[in-house]
Amino acid sequence: GAGVSQTPSNKVTEKGKYVELRCDPISGHTALYWYRQSLGQGPEFLIYFQGTGAADDSGLPNDRFFAVRPEGSVSTLKIQRTERGDSAVYLCASSLGAKNSPLHFGNGTRLTVT
Amino acid sequence: AQSVAQPEDQVNVAEGNPLTVKCTYSVSGNPYLFWYVQYPNRGLQFLLKYITGDNLVKGSYGFEAEFNKSQTSFHLKKPSALVSDSALYFCAVRDGNTDKLIFGTGTRLQVFP
Numbered sequence: 001g002a003g004v005s006q007t008p009s010n011k012v013t014e015k016g017k018y019v020e021l022r023c024d025p026i027s028g029h030t031a032l033y034w035y036r037q038s039l040g041q042g043p044e045f046l047i048y049f050q051g052t053g054a055a056d057d058s059g060l061p062n063d064r065f066f067a068v069r070p071e072g073s074v075s076t077l078k079i080q081r082t083e084r085g086d087s088a089v090y091l092c093a094s095s096l097g098a099k100n101s102p103l104h105f106g107n108g109t110r111l112t113v114t
Numbered sequence: 115a116q117s118v119a120q121p122e123d124q125v126n127v128a129e130g131n132p133l134t135v136k137c138t139y140s141v142s143g144n145p146y147l148f149w150y151v152q153y154p155n156r157g158l159q160f161l162l163k164y165i166t167g168d169n170l171v172k173g174s175y176g177f178e179a180e181f182n183k184s185q186t187s188f189h190l191k192k193p194s195a196l197v198s199d200s201a202l203y204f205c206a207v208r209d210g211n212t213d214k215l216i217f218g219t220g221t222r223l224q225v226f227p
Binding site: 004031033035040041042043044045048050055056058059091093097099100102103104105106107108 | 146148150156157158159160163165204208210212213214215216217218219220
């Protein structure tokens with residue numbers, strides 16, 4: 001079946017601009033996660049949704065970052081006033097929601113802020 | 115809060131030899147432990163997860179992991195390494211009080227022919 005889909009695969013933007021990154025989870029997966037990964041580092045947790053609500057947004061670095069999942073399926077990560085330090089690969093993952101359910105990851109969106 | 119440590123940045127092993135990639139964790143309550151692999155320019159792929167009561171868990175591609183409660187470890191193992199196993203490996207943990215999955219810093223496995 002279809003896996004987690006992330007679009008775009010690459011995004012180049014200028015410092016100060018607004019960007020949106022989209023994630024289409026696996027059908028039927030109630031939980032959706034966003035992570036950020038810098039080169040050579042482990043994925044850094046940003047936010048987790050169970051259904052439509054953000055169950056844990058403790059990883060969002062500041063108020064320039066926001067994510068939504070209005071219908072409990074597709075999610076959008078929004079970054080305002082981008083900074084060069086936001087450059088990274090943004091990973092989305094979905095799961096069935098149980099504590100022992102593995103996360104299934106998309107291929108990520110590589111964001112470059114110039 | 116939960117945490118996970120991968121003490122080795124890189125592990126080198128000759129093809130055909132056994133390999134071990136180390137992981138230790140700290141959680142409140144029962145641990146939920148996972149291993150993932152990442153090939154260059156690819157997303158993370160799930161390898162295996164800890165199943166309560168099983169000290170040796172088998173996963174994909176011949177990998178297995180050994181759970182040790184007293185040492186709070188969940189080391190990844192394979193009896194005979196392949197060159198194609200060369201990749202970045204991540205250990206991840208979730209504790210019983212949260213659904214947040216935390217990843218280690220990763221270990222690069224290099225298998226030499």
